[in-house]
Amino acid sequence: MSDDKAGASPAAAYLAIDWGTTNRRVYVMAADGSVLATARDDRGIKSVEAGCWADELAGIRARFGDLPAIAAGMVGSTRGWREIPYVIAPAGVTELATGIGRIPEERFFIVPGVAYDTPDHADVMRGEEVQAVGACLSGLAPHDALFCQPGTHNKWIGLKDARITSVTTALTGELFALLRDHSILAEMMTGPVEDGPAFRAGIADAAGGDLLSRLFGVRASVLLGRRAREDGAAYTSGLLIGADVAAREVAGRLVHILSDPNLGPLYAVAIEAFGGTSTAIDGQAAFVAGIHHIWSMIDD
């Protein structure tokens, strides 16, 4: 794929946009679902001021071609262009297409997010549903699969028959950032976050289930000379990712990790530590497959 040159390609049929909070990726799509060009930038929804969405879209079209567009992600949230109601799990490509949000005068479509709403657990997502469904429908993963999408808000998505049946979001990444940036542990968290003995010690300690005291233990262990200060960040990462994975009952299961070059390998280590196996899925390929399925099912 090359950047930014196929907007005028004769085969270009529509634009697909993965529009998150911080970043955005635009794909120029052919009618058969192949990608003619793609480019990523930092124009996530928090970079777009209220009232400026049509201008923003005009800028995308000036660059990639004057085509109808379909977007998924936080662009459909209260903080995005227009709030599109969640579809309720279980939900597959049919529900996502039926629940599509439309801004006809702009030839713009927004994929709804998915909510999981049972008496025991409430959860929501916007954007990840396209990747998970797309991975199943394109053969990147089986129709019954468990996905993990590492990130600030780590997502666990269960599918049966290529339909989303469960959603669990963990505050793992955000909590790590809060502790590193604002907590009493900050001075112990300046080292690298990487796989190694400290990260694995964190995973092992997470198995005990007492996260709140293990976090203070980051400080106590350094003060008592039991752990090197430069290992604090890796240990804390192991503790948090370990606590996240420990709660998912991955033993004996295969987890499909939607690609993240930094966090994906760390989650793979933790999944293995708790008796599971994992495989990496190309998140862009999954998104393209999912968004094209949805596009093909809506009347534009």
Next chain:
Amino acid sequence: MSDDKAGASPAAAYLAIDWGTTNRRVYVMAADGSVLATARDDRGIKSVEAGCWADELAGIRARFGDLPAIAAGMVGSTRGWREIPYVIAPAGVTELATGIGRIPEERFFIVPGVAYDTPDHADVMRGEEVQAVGACLSGLAPHDALFCQPGTHNKWIGLKDARITSVTTALTGELFALLRDHSILAEMMTGPVEDGPAFRAGIADAAGGDLLSRLFGVRASVLLGRRAREDGAAYTSGLLIGADVAAREVAGRLVHILSDPNLGPLYAVAIEAFGGTSTAIDGQAAFVAGIHHIWSMIDD
């Protein structure tokens, strides 16, 4: 007790200072261990600049009397006047007196903190040890007791034969503040923190052990209209205090809560929810009893 008037009392023998990070309380003590006067201010150690400790003490003496002084708390940490090495648990009043830090030219003594250091768990405290030991020795609690001191860093202190045998610190209070002040949950945490259905729902959800996803659930539940936004802070408090208490195996046990007018009652509710009972202990009385025992055992 009255403020600030007994510095010149003929019976005054020494000053006892509970000197924490943010606040400080000074007691004017008689030789028999009774309190002649006490006052609290916000001159915690973070208010004292390096090199100004002798001046700070001179100010205390100008106000309360020119007496020898003994202090406990963060004043003995790396960030305090002088770092006093921790004594290692098990430790009682004998070890605390033996490990006393001395600044003879200032007629100033600093109680050491206590470290708990086993292969499975490392922990430290400075200040709380005086209250726990004092409560046992003065009859406020039995010699075998479990204490909880709610706070930013919540302490659980186990004693046998009036000696500290275990220390567990949980980051409960600090994590609550981080989430309220800096996280994506902040907008859902502007309501009151108080006992009620939302707080108790948080405790109940904490029993499931999946804190990281329950925290994101604070947001999802509000977005899905399942919980009122103004209940978010109370629910999150219940979740965190519940997770803390759930890890302590309080079922069938009596927990002695060192008094905290805000957090103490909330911990009492959580302890009961997990099958324990609790009783409130006067933290000032416990401190006075403990510090006087230590004072009586050192050569000044």
